[in-house]
Amino acid sequence: MSTEPKKNPKGNIVNDAIFKDIAEIVRGLKFGEVIIKVHDAKIIQVEKTEKSRYDSFHLEHGGGI
Numbered sequence: 001m002s003t004e005p006k007k008n009p010k011g012n013i014v015n016d017a018i019f020k021d022i023a024e025i026v027r028g029l030k031f032g033e034v035i036i037k038v039h040d041a042k043i044i045q046v047e048k049t050e051k052s053r054y055d056s057f058h059l060e061h062g063g064g065i
Contacts (some may be wrong), residue, residue, distance in 0.1 A: 015043075021046065022034065029048065029053040030050075031050065032051045033046065033048075034046065034048050
């Protein structure tokens with residue numbers, strides 16, 4: 001699967017730029033979520049929430065924050 005957005009017949013530059021931005025956001029995200037808000041069938045907002053995972057972090061006895 002290609003990471004490049006598909007070109008529509010009209011070549012809508014605005015949509016292509018939005019798709020490229022979303023792809024870049026997703027590529028830079030290790031853990032988290034991307035929320036795409038749509039109004040009247042148009043993307044109006046993209047939100048990114050990034051998480052930090054400490055699964056392999058080991059605390060010594062009494063080593064809290």
